[in-house]
Amino acid sequence: MTLKQMLVGFVRRHWAAYALAALMLFCIALLTVWIPRQVGHVVDGLVAGTLHGDALLTQLAFLVGCGVLIYLLRVGWRLALFAAAYRLGQELRTRLYQVLTLQGPVFFQAKRTGDLMALATNDIDAVEMAAGEALLAAFDGSLTLALVLTMMTLGIDWRLGLAALLPFPLMAYAFWRISEKVHQAWQSSLGRFSGLNQHVQEGLSGVRTLRALGLTERNARQFSELAESAGNASYQAQRWEAAFEPAVGMTLSAALTIALGLGAYLVAKQELTIGQLTAFTMYLGQLIWPMFAAGWVLSLLERGRAAWDRLLPVLEAPLTLSDSGSAVPPTAASIRFERVSFGYALAETAALTDISLTLSPGQTLGLVGPTGAGKSTLLHLLLRQFEPTAGSIHLGPHALPELSLQALRQGLAWVPQEPFLFSASIAENIALARPEATPSEIEAAARMAAVHEDILRLPAGYATEIGERGVTLSGGQRQRVAIARALLSDAPLLLLDDALSAVDTGTETQILEHLRELRRSRPDRSSLIVSHRLSAVMDADHIVVLQQGRITEQGGHAELLSIEGGWYAAQWRYQQLEASIDADE
Protein backbone atom coordinates (compact mmCIF):
# COMPACT_ATOMS: atom_id res chain seq x y z
CA MET A 1 0.00 0.00 0.00
CA THR A 2 1.40 3.39 -0.97
CA LEU A 3 1.17 6.51 1.20
CA LYS A 4 -1.41 7.86 -1.26
CA GLN A 5 -3.65 4.78 -0.94
CA MET A 6 -3.38 4.86 2.83
CA LEU A 7 -4.26 8.56 2.97
CA VAL A 8 -7.20 8.15 0.59
CA GLY A 9 -8.56 5.34 2.80
CA PHE A 10 -8.13 7.47 5.92
CA VAL A 11 -9.78 10.55 4.41
CA ARG A 12 -12.73 8.36 3.31
CA ARG A 13 -13.19 7.03 6.82
CA HIS A 14 -13.00 10.51 8.36
CA TRP A 15 -14.65 12.40 5.52
CA ALA A 16 -16.84 14.54 7.81
CA ALA A 17 -13.87 16.25 9.52
CA TYR A 18 -12.11 16.80 6.20
CA ALA A 19 -15.33 18.09 4.57
CA LEU A 20 -15.86 20.58 7.40
CA ALA A 21 -12.27 21.83 7.14
CA ALA A 22 -12.58 22.02 3.33
CA LEU A 23 -15.83 24.00 3.59
CA MET A 24 -14.21 26.54 5.90
CA LEU A 25 -11.23 26.80 3.56
CA PHE A 26 -13.58 27.35 0.64
CA CYS A 27 -15.21 30.27 2.47
CA ILE A 28 -11.76 31.69 3.29
CA ALA A 29 -10.72 31.44 -0.36
CA LEU A 30 -13.90 33.20 -1.55
CA LEU A 31 -13.43 36.01 0.95
CA THR A 32 -9.73 36.28 0.09
CA VAL A 33 -10.34 36.74 -3.64
CA TRP A 34 -13.23 39.07 -3.03
CA ILE A 35 -11.11 41.55 -1.01
CA PRO A 36 -8.76 42.80 -3.83
CA ARG A 37 -11.75 43.25 -6.13
CA GLN A 38 -13.43 45.33 -3.46
CA VAL A 39 -10.22 47.30 -2.85
CA GLY A 40 -10.07 47.93 -6.62
CA HIS A 41 -13.61 49.35 -6.53
CA VAL A 42 -12.72 51.54 -3.56
CA VAL A 43 -9.59 52.85 -5.35
CA ASP A 44 -11.58 53.57 -8.54
CA GLY A 45 -14.30 55.25 -6.41
CA LEU A 46 -11.70 57.41 -4.66
CA VAL A 47 -9.96 58.33 -7.97
CA ALA A 48 -13.34 59.26 -9.53
CA GLY A 49 -14.36 61.10 -6.32
CA THR A 50 -17.62 59.11 -6.06
CA LEU A 51 -16.83 57.36 -2.76
CA HIS A 52 -16.75 59.37 0.48
CA GLY A 53 -18.36 59.84 3.88
CA ASP A 54 -20.52 57.04 5.31
CA ALA A 55 -20.31 54.97 2.13
CA LEU A 56 -16.50 54.91 2.39
CA LEU A 57 -16.64 54.01 6.11
CA THR A 58 -19.11 51.19 5.39
CA GLN A 59 -16.81 49.78 2.72
CA LEU A 60 -13.80 49.94 5.07
CA ALA A 61 -15.78 48.35 7.94
CA PHE A 62 -16.82 45.60 5.56
CA LEU A 63 -13.20 44.91 4.65
CA VAL A 64 -12.16 44.76 8.33
CA GLY A 65 -15.12 42.39 9.06
CA CYS A 66 -13.93 40.12 6.25
CA GLY A 67 -10.45 40.05 7.78
CA VAL A 68 -11.85 38.99 11.18
CA LEU A 69 -14.05 36.32 9.61
CA ILE A 70 -11.08 34.92 7.68
CA TYR A 71 -9.10 34.75 10.93
CA LEU A 72 -11.90 32.82 12.72
CA LEU A 73 -12.35 30.42 9.83
CA ARG A 74 -8.61 29.77 9.74
CA VAL A 75 -8.63 28.79 13.42
CA GLY A 76 -11.69 26.59 12.76
CA TRP A 77 -10.23 24.61 9.88
CA ARG A 78 -6.99 23.94 11.71
CA LEU A 79 -8.88 22.57 14.73
CA ALA A 80 -11.09 20.33 12.57
CA LEU A 81 -8.16 19.12 10.54
CA PHE A 82 -5.73 18.39 13.34
CA ALA A 83 -8.33 16.43 15.26
CA ALA A 84 -8.50 14.11 12.22
CA ALA A 85 -4.73 13.97 11.68
CA TYR A 86 -4.06 13.14 15.33
CA ARG A 87 -6.51 10.26 14.95
CA LEU A 88 -4.35 8.92 12.11
CA GLY A 89 -1.25 9.13 14.35
CA GLN A 90 -3.13 7.32 17.10
CA GLU A 91 -4.41 4.63 14.68
CA LEU A 92 -0.93 4.02 13.27
CA ARG A 93 0.70 3.90 16.69
CA THR A 94 -1.92 1.43 17.95
CA ARG A 95 -1.48 -0.71 14.84
CA LEU A 96 2.31 -0.67 15.18
CA TYR A 97 2.08 -1.56 18.87
CA GLN A 98 -0.29 -4.45 18.14
CA VAL A 99 2.00 -5.76 15.41
CA LEU A 100 4.97 -5.58 17.77
CA THR A 101 3.15 -7.42 20.57
CA LEU A 102 2.22 -10.25 18.17
CA GLN A 103 5.69 -10.72 16.72
CA GLY A 104 8.02 -13.41 18.06
CA PRO A 105 11.71 -13.20 19.06
CA VAL A 106 12.83 -13.96 15.48
CA PHE A 107 11.35 -10.60 14.41
CA PHE A 108 13.00 -8.70 17.26
CA GLN A 109 16.36 -10.33 16.60
CA ALA A 110 16.30 -8.68 13.17
CA LYS A 111 15.09 -5.26 14.38
CA ARG A 112 16.74 -2.73 16.65
CA THR A 113 14.75 -1.28 19.55
CA GLY A 114 15.91 2.27 18.72
CA ASP A 115 14.61 1.87 15.15
CA LEU A 116 11.23 0.66 16.35
CA MET A 117 10.99 3.55 18.79
CA ALA A 118 11.87 6.03 16.04
CA LEU A 119 9.12 4.53 13.87
CA ALA A 120 6.58 4.92 16.68
CA THR A 121 7.51 8.57 17.23
CA ASN A 122 9.33 10.44 14.46
CA ASP A 123 8.12 8.50 11.43
CA ILE A 124 4.47 8.39 12.50
CA ASP A 125 4.66 12.15 13.18
CA ALA A 126 5.84 12.63 9.60
CA VAL A 127 2.93 10.58 8.20
CA GLU A 128 0.54 12.47 10.48
CA MET A 129 1.81 15.78 9.05
CA ALA A 130 1.23 14.45 5.53
CA ALA A 131 -2.38 13.59 6.44
CA GLY A 132 -3.01 16.87 8.23
CA GLU A 133 -1.14 19.96 7.17
CA ALA A 134 -0.12 18.68 3.75
CA LEU A 135 -3.57 17.55 2.55
CA LEU A 136 -5.39 20.64 3.64
CA ALA A 137 -2.65 23.02 2.53
CA ALA A 138 -2.79 21.28 -0.87
CA PHE A 139 -6.55 21.82 -0.98
CA ASP A 140 -6.31 25.39 0.30
CA GLY A 141 -3.45 26.26 -2.06
CA SER A 142 -5.16 24.77 -5.14
CA LEU A 143 -8.46 26.47 -4.33
CA THR A 144 -6.87 29.85 -3.78
CA LEU A 145 -4.81 29.40 -6.96
CA ALA A 146 -7.89 28.52 -9.05
CA LEU A 147 -9.94 31.41 -7.68
CA VAL A 148 -7.14 33.97 -7.94
CA LEU A 149 -6.34 32.92 -11.51
CA THR A 150 -10.03 33.10 -12.44
CA MET A 151 -10.30 36.58 -10.98
CA MET A 152 -7.09 37.69 -12.71
CA THR A 153 -7.99 36.36 -16.16
CA LEU A 154 -11.80 36.52 -16.32
CA GLY A 155 -12.43 39.23 -13.71
CA ILE A 156 -9.77 41.73 -14.83
CA ASP A 157 -8.00 41.07 -18.10
CA TRP A 158 -7.28 37.72 -19.74
CA ARG A 159 -4.24 39.00 -21.71
CA LEU A 160 -2.61 40.30 -18.55
CA GLY A 161 -3.46 37.03 -16.72
CA LEU A 162 -1.94 34.78 -19.37
CA ALA A 163 1.19 36.92 -19.72
CA ALA A 164 1.79 36.87 -15.96
CA LEU A 165 1.57 33.06 -15.99
CA LEU A 166 4.49 32.68 -18.43
CA PRO A 167 7.21 32.07 -15.76
CA PHE A 168 5.16 29.41 -13.91
CA PRO A 169 6.11 26.27 -15.94
CA LEU A 170 9.74 26.95 -15.04
CA MET A 171 8.81 27.05 -11.38
CA ALA A 172 6.92 23.72 -11.69
CA TYR A 173 10.07 22.11 -13.14
CA ALA A 174 12.21 23.51 -10.30
CA PHE A 175 9.70 22.20 -7.74
CA TRP A 176 9.79 18.72 -9.25
CA ARG A 177 13.61 18.56 -9.08
CA ILE A 178 13.74 19.98 -5.55
CA SER A 179 11.10 17.54 -4.21
CA GLU A 180 13.17 14.58 -5.48
CA LYS A 181 16.13 15.85 -3.48
CA VAL A 182 13.93 16.53 -0.45
CA HIS A 183 12.70 12.90 -0.51
CA GLN A 184 16.24 11.50 -0.59
CA ALA A 185 17.38 13.86 2.15
CA TRP A 186 14.49 12.93 4.46
CA GLN A 187 15.04 9.24 3.84
CA SER A 188 18.62 9.61 4.98
CA SER A 189 17.67 11.89 7.88
CA LEU A 190 14.99 9.53 9.28
CA GLY A 191 17.40 6.58 9.02
CA ARG A 192 20.15 8.42 10.86
CA PHE A 193 17.73 9.56 13.53
CA SER A 194 16.91 5.86 14.10
CA GLY A 195 20.61 5.10 14.56
CA LEU A 196 20.88 7.94 17.05
CA ASN A 197 17.84 6.63 18.93
CA GLN A 198 19.38 3.16 19.09
CA HIS A 199 22.58 4.60 20.53
CA VAL A 200 20.69 6.52 23.22
CA GLN A 201 18.60 3.46 24.09
CA GLU A 202 21.65 1.19 24.44
CA GLY A 203 23.68 3.86 26.21
CA LEU A 204 20.99 4.42 28.84
CA SER A 205 20.26 0.70 29.38
CA GLY A 206 23.95 -0.08 29.69
CA VAL A 207 25.05 3.13 31.44
CA ARG A 208 26.35 1.27 34.51
CA THR A 209 28.44 -1.10 32.41
CA LEU A 210 29.83 1.78 30.37
CA ARG A 211 30.77 3.64 33.53
CA ALA A 212 32.33 0.58 35.12
CA LEU A 213 34.46 -0.05 32.01
CA GLY A 214 35.44 3.62 31.78
CA LEU A 215 33.84 3.88 28.34
CA THR A 216 31.62 6.90 28.96
CA GLU A 217 33.91 9.28 27.07
CA ARG A 218 34.19 6.99 24.07
CA ASN A 219 30.43 6.50 24.13
CA ALA A 220 29.84 10.25 24.32
CA ARG A 221 32.18 10.73 21.36
CA GLN A 222 30.30 8.13 19.33
CA PHE A 223 27.05 9.84 20.29
CA SER A 224 28.37 13.20 19.21
CA GLU A 225 29.39 11.76 15.81
CA LEU A 226 25.98 10.17 15.33
CA ALA A 227 24.21 13.36 16.45
CA GLU A 228 26.31 15.38 14.01
CA SER A 229 25.56 13.00 11.18
CA ALA A 230 21.79 13.04 11.99
CA GLY A 231 21.92 16.84 12.32
CA ASN A 232 23.71 17.17 8.98
CA ALA A 233 21.18 14.94 7.24
CA SER A 234 18.34 16.97 8.70
CA TYR A 235 20.10 20.23 7.71
CA GLN A 236 20.53 18.87 4.19
CA ALA A 237 16.78 18.20 4.00
CA GLN A 238 16.03 21.70 5.30
CA ARG A 239 18.44 23.20 2.77
CA TRP A 240 16.59 21.54 -0.08
CA GLU A 241 13.28 22.65 1.40
CA ALA A 242 14.61 26.20 1.57
CA ALA A 243 15.23 26.05 -2.20
CA PHE A 244 11.46 26.24 -2.76
CA GLU A 245 11.41 29.81 -1.49
CA PRO A 246 13.75 31.48 -4.02
CA ALA A 247 12.00 29.57 -6.81
CA VAL A 248 8.69 31.14 -5.71
CA GLY A 249 10.26 34.57 -5.24
CA MET A 250 11.92 34.60 -8.67
CA THR A 251 8.78 33.39 -10.42
CA LEU A 252 6.57 36.01 -8.79
CA SER A 253 9.07 38.81 -9.45
CA ALA A 254 9.17 37.82 -13.13
CA ALA A 255 5.34 37.65 -13.22
CA LEU A 256 5.09 41.08 -11.56
CA THR A 257 7.55 42.63 -14.00
CA ILE A 258 5.57 41.28 -16.95
CA ALA A 259 2.25 42.38 -15.39
CA LEU A 260 3.46 45.90 -14.64
CA GLY A 261 5.00 46.33 -18.11
CA LEU A 262 1.96 45.05 -19.98
CA GLY A 263 -0.43 46.64 -17.43
CA ALA A 264 1.14 50.10 -17.90
CA TYR A 265 0.80 49.70 -21.68
CA LEU A 266 -2.91 48.72 -21.32
CA VAL A 267 -3.58 51.61 -18.91
CA ALA A 268 -1.92 54.01 -21.37
CA LYS A 269 -4.18 52.61 -24.10
CA GLN A 270 -7.09 53.08 -21.67
CA GLU A 271 -7.99 49.41 -21.89
CA LEU A 272 -7.41 48.98 -18.14
CA THR A 273 -8.07 51.27 -15.16
CA ILE A 274 -5.44 51.99 -12.48
CA GLY A 275 -7.77 50.34 -9.94
CA GLN A 276 -7.86 47.18 -12.07
CA LEU A 277 -4.06 47.16 -12.29
CA THR A 278 -3.85 47.65 -8.49
CA ALA A 279 -6.25 44.73 -7.97
CA PHE A 280 -4.26 42.62 -10.44
CA THR A 281 -0.97 43.21 -8.60
CA MET A 282 -2.73 42.40 -5.32
CA TYR A 283 -3.91 39.12 -6.85
CA LEU A 284 -0.34 38.40 -7.91
CA GLY A 285 0.67 38.95 -4.28
CA GLN A 286 -2.02 36.48 -3.26
CA LEU A 287 -0.35 33.85 -5.43
CA ILE A 288 2.52 33.78 -2.92
CA TRP A 289 0.51 31.56 -0.57
CA PRO A 290 -0.45 28.86 -3.12
CA MET A 291 3.15 28.82 -4.35
CA PHE A 292 4.58 28.46 -0.86
CA ALA A 293 1.86 25.95 -0.05
CA ALA A 294 2.96 23.88 -3.05
CA GLY A 295 6.58 23.80 -1.83
CA TRP A 296 5.54 23.07 1.72
CA VAL A 297 3.08 20.35 0.69
CA LEU A 298 5.68 18.70 -1.50
CA SER A 299 8.24 18.63 1.28
CA LEU A 300 5.70 17.33 3.84
CA LEU A 301 4.53 14.64 1.43
CA GLU A 302 8.09 13.60 0.59
CA ARG A 303 8.94 13.40 4.26
CA GLY A 304 5.71 11.42 4.90
CA ARG A 305 6.52 9.11 1.98
CA ALA A 306 10.05 8.47 3.26
CA ALA A 307 8.62 7.68 6.72
CA TRP A 308 5.86 5.50 5.26
CA ASP A 309 8.43 3.50 3.26
CA ARG A 310 10.16 2.72 6.58
CA LEU A 311 6.92 2.00 8.49
CA LEU A 312 5.15 -0.20 5.97
CA PRO A 313 7.55 -3.20 6.05
CA VAL A 314 7.12 -3.37 9.84
CA LEU A 315 3.34 -2.94 9.75
CA GLU A 316 2.96 -5.58 7.06
CA ALA A 317 5.69 -7.99 8.20
CA PRO A 318 4.20 -11.49 8.33
CA LEU A 319 3.90 -12.84 11.86
CA THR A 320 6.94 -14.93 12.70
CA LEU A 321 4.54 -17.45 14.34
CA SER A 322 1.13 -18.43 13.00
CA ASP A 323 -1.69 -17.85 15.47
CA SER A 324 -4.68 -19.72 14.10
CA GLY A 325 -5.42 -22.20 16.93
CA SER A 326 -8.76 -22.18 18.70
CA ALA A 327 -8.62 -25.14 21.14
CA VAL A 328 -9.47 -24.47 24.79
CA PRO A 329 -6.41 -24.91 27.03
CA PRO A 330 -6.66 -27.75 29.59
CA THR A 331 -7.11 -26.82 33.27
CA ALA A 332 -4.71 -29.55 34.40
CA ALA A 333 -1.32 -29.23 32.75
CA SER A 334 0.55 -32.12 31.21
CA ILE A 335 3.30 -31.71 28.63
CA ARG A 336 4.69 -34.09 26.06
CA PHE A 337 7.71 -33.48 23.83
CA GLU A 338 7.88 -35.98 20.98
CA ARG A 339 11.23 -36.27 19.20
CA VAL A 340 11.68 -32.47 19.18
CA SER A 341 14.68 -30.90 17.42
CA PHE A 342 15.45 -27.23 16.95
CA GLY A 343 18.24 -25.00 15.63
CA TYR A 344 18.48 -21.19 15.79
CA ALA A 345 18.43 -19.44 12.41
CA LEU A 346 22.08 -18.38 12.29
CA ALA A 347 23.57 -21.17 14.43
CA GLU A 348 25.63 -23.92 12.83
CA THR A 349 24.70 -26.66 15.31
CA ALA A 350 21.27 -27.70 16.59
CA ALA A 351 20.31 -26.32 20.02
CA LEU A 352 18.07 -29.36 20.74
CA THR A 353 18.14 -32.82 19.13
CA ASP A 354 15.55 -35.59 19.40
CA ILE A 355 14.05 -34.56 22.76
CA SER A 356 11.23 -36.73 24.13
CA LEU A 357 9.87 -36.18 27.62
CA THR A 358 6.62 -36.14 29.58
CA LEU A 359 5.27 -34.20 32.55
CA SER A 360 1.98 -35.37 34.11
CA PRO A 361 -0.51 -33.10 35.93
CA GLY A 362 0.53 -32.38 39.51
CA GLN A 363 4.15 -33.47 38.92
CA THR A 364 7.46 -31.59 38.93
CA LEU A 365 10.05 -32.05 36.24
CA GLY A 366 13.62 -30.91 36.86
CA LEU A 367 15.78 -29.90 33.91
CA VAL A 368 19.53 -29.59 34.47
CA GLY A 369 22.70 -29.56 32.43
CA PRO A 370 25.80 -27.50 31.74
CA THR A 371 25.59 -23.95 30.47
CA GLY A 372 24.51 -23.69 26.83
CA ALA A 373 22.97 -27.20 26.93
CA GLY A 374 19.60 -25.97 25.60
CA LYS A 375 17.51 -25.72 28.79
CA SER A 376 16.13 -22.22 28.14
CA THR A 377 15.63 -23.12 24.49
CA LEU A 378 13.37 -25.99 25.55
CA LEU A 379 11.24 -23.54 27.56
CA HIS A 380 11.17 -21.09 24.63
CA LEU A 381 9.74 -23.86 22.43
CA LEU A 382 7.14 -24.63 25.07
CA LEU A 383 6.17 -20.94 25.16
CA ARG A 384 6.01 -21.07 21.34
CA GLN A 385 8.52 -18.27 20.97
CA PHE A 386 10.11 -20.47 18.30
CA GLU A 387 8.76 -23.48 16.34
CA PRO A 388 10.56 -26.86 16.52
CA THR A 389 12.25 -27.87 13.28
CA ALA A 390 11.15 -31.48 13.88
CA GLY A 391 8.82 -33.30 16.26
CA SER A 392 5.87 -31.93 18.22
CA ILE A 393 5.01 -30.52 21.63
CA HIS A 394 1.65 -31.15 23.33
CA LEU A 395 -0.05 -29.32 26.17
CA GLY A 396 -2.68 -31.75 27.47
CA PRO A 397 -4.35 -33.30 24.41
CA HIS A 398 -3.43 -30.41 22.07
CA ALA A 399 -0.37 -29.85 19.90
CA LEU A 400 0.77 -26.28 20.69
CA PRO A 401 -0.31 -24.70 17.35
CA GLU A 402 -3.90 -25.88 18.05
CA LEU A 403 -4.07 -23.34 20.89
CA SER A 404 -4.10 -19.61 20.27
CA LEU A 405 -0.88 -17.93 21.47
CA GLN A 406 -2.90 -15.99 24.02
CA ALA A 407 -4.56 -19.15 25.40
CA LEU A 408 -1.25 -21.02 25.49
CA ARG A 409 0.57 -18.25 27.32
CA GLN A 410 -2.27 -17.84 29.79
CA GLY A 411 -1.83 -21.52 30.62
CA LEU A 412 1.85 -21.04 31.48
CA ALA A 413 3.37 -19.01 34.32
CA TRP A 414 6.95 -18.38 33.19
CA VAL A 415 9.68 -16.90 35.35
CA PRO A 416 12.62 -16.11 33.05
CA GLN A 417 16.29 -15.99 34.06
CA GLU A 418 16.24 -12.20 34.08
CA PRO A 419 12.71 -11.13 34.93
CA PHE A 420 11.52 -7.72 33.82
CA LEU A 421 9.85 -5.47 36.36
CA PHE A 422 7.87 -2.46 35.17
CA SER A 423 8.05 1.10 36.52
CA ALA A 424 5.08 0.61 38.85
CA SER A 425 4.46 -0.35 42.48
CA ILE A 426 5.56 -3.76 43.78
CA ALA A 427 1.90 -4.74 44.19
CA GLU A 428 1.14 -3.83 40.55
CA ASN A 429 4.19 -5.76 39.37
CA ILE A 430 3.05 -8.89 41.23
CA ALA A 431 -0.55 -8.53 40.04
CA LEU A 432 0.49 -8.10 36.38
CA ALA A 433 -1.13 -11.34 35.20
CA ARG A 434 -4.19 -10.85 37.41
CA PRO A 435 -4.80 -7.10 37.88
CA GLU A 436 -8.05 -7.82 39.76
CA ALA A 437 -6.19 -9.71 42.55
CA THR A 438 -6.94 -8.46 46.09
CA PRO A 439 -4.16 -7.13 48.37
CA SER A 440 -4.41 -10.26 50.53
CA GLU A 441 -3.97 -12.51 47.45
CA ILE A 442 -0.93 -10.45 46.40
CA GLU A 443 0.51 -10.76 49.90
CA ALA A 444 -0.12 -14.53 49.97
CA ALA A 445 1.78 -14.90 46.66
CA ALA A 446 4.64 -12.76 48.02
CA ARG A 447 4.81 -14.93 51.16
CA MET A 448 5.02 -18.07 49.05
CA ALA A 449 7.84 -16.51 47.04
CA ALA A 450 9.57 -15.59 50.34
CA VAL A 451 9.69 -11.90 49.45
CA HIS A 452 6.99 -10.56 51.80
CA GLU A 453 9.45 -9.61 54.57
CA ASP A 454 11.72 -7.83 52.07
CA ILE A 455 8.76 -5.85 50.74
CA LEU A 456 7.71 -4.74 54.22
CA ARG A 457 11.20 -3.27 54.74
CA LEU A 458 10.80 -1.01 51.66
CA PRO A 459 9.82 2.68 52.24
CA ALA A 460 6.17 2.29 51.20
CA GLY A 461 5.79 -1.51 51.49
CA TYR A 462 3.70 -2.95 48.65
CA ALA A 463 3.06 0.56 47.29
CA THR A 464 6.80 1.21 46.77
CA GLU A 465 7.53 2.31 43.22
CA ILE A 466 10.23 0.23 41.57
CA GLY A 467 12.05 0.51 38.27
CA GLU A 468 13.52 3.64 36.74
CA ARG A 469 11.62 6.14 38.85
CA GLY A 470 11.69 4.15 42.09
CA VAL A 471 13.87 1.95 44.25
CA THR A 472 16.12 -0.68 42.76
CA LEU A 473 15.67 -4.26 43.96
CA SER A 474 18.48 -6.76 44.31
CA GLY A 475 18.73 -9.59 41.76
CA GLY A 476 17.32 -12.09 44.28
CA GLN A 477 14.44 -9.78 45.21
CA ARG A 478 13.57 -9.26 41.55
CA GLN A 479 13.51 -13.01 41.00
CA ARG A 480 11.23 -13.53 43.97
CA VAL A 481 8.85 -10.74 42.90
CA ALA A 482 8.66 -12.48 39.50
CA ILE A 483 7.97 -15.83 41.21
CA ALA A 484 5.19 -14.20 43.25
CA ARG A 485 3.78 -12.83 39.97
CA ALA A 486 3.80 -16.33 38.46
CA LEU A 487 2.24 -17.92 41.54
CA LEU A 488 -0.57 -15.35 41.57
CA SER A 489 -1.59 -16.21 38.02
CA ASP A 490 -4.04 -19.07 37.65
CA ALA A 491 -1.85 -20.82 35.08
CA PRO A 492 -1.69 -24.57 35.72
CA LEU A 493 1.94 -24.92 34.58
CA LEU A 494 4.77 -23.11 36.36
CA LEU A 495 8.05 -22.71 34.43
CA LEU A 496 11.06 -21.59 36.46
CA ASP A 497 14.08 -20.87 34.25
CA ASP A 498 16.95 -20.79 36.72
CA ALA A 499 14.70 -18.42 38.64
CA LEU A 500 16.34 -19.11 42.00
CA SER A 501 19.92 -18.54 40.88
CA ALA A 502 20.25 -15.21 42.75
CA VAL A 503 18.70 -16.32 46.05
CA ASP A 504 20.62 -18.02 48.87
CA THR A 505 20.13 -21.73 49.48
CA GLY A 506 18.08 -21.17 52.66
CA THR A 507 15.55 -19.01 50.79
CA GLU A 508 15.60 -21.45 47.89
CA THR A 509 14.64 -24.32 50.25
CA GLN A 510 11.87 -22.19 51.73
CA ILE A 511 10.40 -21.33 48.29
CA LEU A 512 10.61 -24.95 47.10
CA GLU A 513 8.83 -26.11 50.27
CA HIS A 514 6.06 -23.55 49.58
CA LEU A 515 5.77 -24.83 46.01
CA ARG A 516 5.38 -28.40 47.30
CA GLU A 517 2.61 -27.22 49.66
CA LEU A 518 0.92 -25.44 46.76
CA ARG A 519 0.98 -28.60 44.67
CA ARG A 520 -0.61 -30.55 47.51
CA SER A 521 -3.48 -28.02 47.66
CA ARG A 522 -3.73 -27.69 43.83
CA PRO A 523 -2.91 -31.18 42.46
CA ASP A 524 -3.72 -30.01 38.90
CA ARG A 525 -0.70 -27.66 38.88
CA SER A 526 2.61 -28.91 37.51
CA SER A 527 6.07 -27.35 37.49
CA LEU A 528 9.08 -27.45 35.24
CA ILE A 529 12.17 -26.27 37.08
CA VAL A 530 15.36 -25.44 35.20
CA SER A 531 18.31 -24.98 37.51
CA HIS A 532 22.06 -25.00 37.74
CA ARG A 533 21.79 -25.82 41.42
CA LEU A 534 20.82 -29.50 41.72
CA SER A 535 19.34 -28.94 45.19
CA ALA A 536 16.48 -27.09 43.43
CA VAL A 537 15.41 -30.22 41.53
CA MET A 538 16.42 -33.08 43.84
CA ASP A 539 12.82 -33.54 45.05
CA ALA A 540 11.33 -33.40 41.55
CA ASP A 541 9.32 -36.41 40.35
CA HIS A 542 11.56 -36.74 37.33
CA ILE A 543 14.89 -35.14 36.40
CA VAL A 544 16.25 -34.77 32.88
CA VAL A 545 19.91 -33.99 32.13
CA LEU A 546 20.57 -32.10 28.91
CA GLN A 547 24.03 -31.91 27.36
CA GLN A 548 24.74 -30.26 24.03
CA GLY A 549 21.05 -30.30 23.17
CA ARG A 550 20.47 -34.01 23.89
CA ILE A 551 19.02 -35.90 26.85
CA THR A 552 21.93 -37.85 28.29
CA GLU A 553 20.49 -38.98 31.64
CA GLN A 554 17.06 -39.08 33.25
CA GLY A 555 15.29 -40.52 36.30
CA GLY A 556 14.79 -39.72 39.99
CA HIS A 557 17.48 -38.08 42.15
CA ALA A 558 18.67 -41.37 43.70
CA GLU A 559 18.65 -43.11 40.34
CA LEU A 560 20.79 -40.41 38.73
CA LEU A 561 23.25 -40.43 41.64
CA SER A 562 23.80 -44.11 41.07
CA ILE A 563 24.94 -43.65 37.44
CA GLU A 564 28.65 -44.34 37.46
CA GLY A 565 30.58 -41.48 35.78
CA GLY A 566 27.32 -39.62 35.10
CA TRP A 567 27.18 -35.81 34.82
CA TYR A 568 24.48 -35.51 37.52
CA ALA A 569 26.38 -37.60 40.10
CA ALA A 570 29.63 -35.70 39.47
CA GLN A 571 27.91 -32.34 39.61
CA TRP A 572 26.07 -33.29 42.80
CA ARG A 573 29.35 -34.24 44.53
CA TYR A 574 30.97 -31.01 43.37
CA GLN A 575 28.06 -28.85 44.56
CA GLN A 576 27.90 -30.66 47.93
CA LEU A 577 31.61 -30.05 48.43
CA GLU A 578 31.20 -26.40 47.50
CA ALA A 579 28.31 -26.05 49.98
CA SER A 580 30.31 -27.61 52.80
CA ILE A 581 33.29 -25.28 52.10
CA ASP A 582 30.90 -22.31 52.14
CA ALA A 583 29.41 -23.52 55.43
CA ASP A 584 32.91 -23.88 57.00
CA GLU A 585 33.78 -20.32 56.02
Ligand SMILES: Nc1ncnc2c1ncn2[C@@H]1O[C@H](COP(=O)(O)OP(=O)(O)OP(=O)(O)O)[C@@H](O)[C@H]1O
Ligand atom coordinates in the same frame (compact mmCIF):
# COMPACT_ATOMS: atom_id res chain seq x y z
N1 LIG B 1 18.59 -16.37 20.07
C1 LIG B 1 19.58 -17.22 19.82
N2 LIG B 1 20.15 -17.24 18.59
C2 LIG B 1 21.13 -18.10 18.31
N3 LIG B 1 21.64 -19.01 19.20
C3 LIG B 1 21.11 -19.02 20.43
C4 LIG B 1 20.07 -18.13 20.81
N4 LIG B 1 19.75 -18.39 22.10
C5 LIG B 1 20.56 -19.40 22.51
N5 LIG B 1 21.38 -19.78 21.51
C6 LIG B 1 22.36 -20.86 21.55
O1 LIG B 1 21.65 -22.08 21.79
C7 LIG B 1 22.36 -22.91 22.71
C8 LIG B 1 21.48 -23.26 23.91
O2 LIG B 1 21.24 -22.07 24.64
P1 LIG B 1 20.30 -22.04 25.92
O3 LIG B 1 20.17 -20.62 26.32
O4 LIG B 1 19.06 -22.80 25.65
O5 LIG B 1 21.19 -22.84 26.96
P2 LIG B 1 20.97 -23.04 28.52
O6 LIG B 1 21.12 -24.48 28.77
O7 LIG B 1 19.70 -22.42 28.94
O8 LIG B 1 22.20 -22.23 29.06
P3 LIG B 1 22.36 -21.49 30.49
O9 LIG B 1 22.34 -22.55 31.51
O10 LIG B 1 23.68 -20.82 30.38
O11 LIG B 1 21.22 -20.54 30.60
C9 LIG B 1 23.62 -22.14 23.10
O12 LIG B 1 24.68 -22.63 22.30
C10 LIG B 1 23.31 -20.70 22.73
O13 LIG B 1 24.47 -20.03 22.35
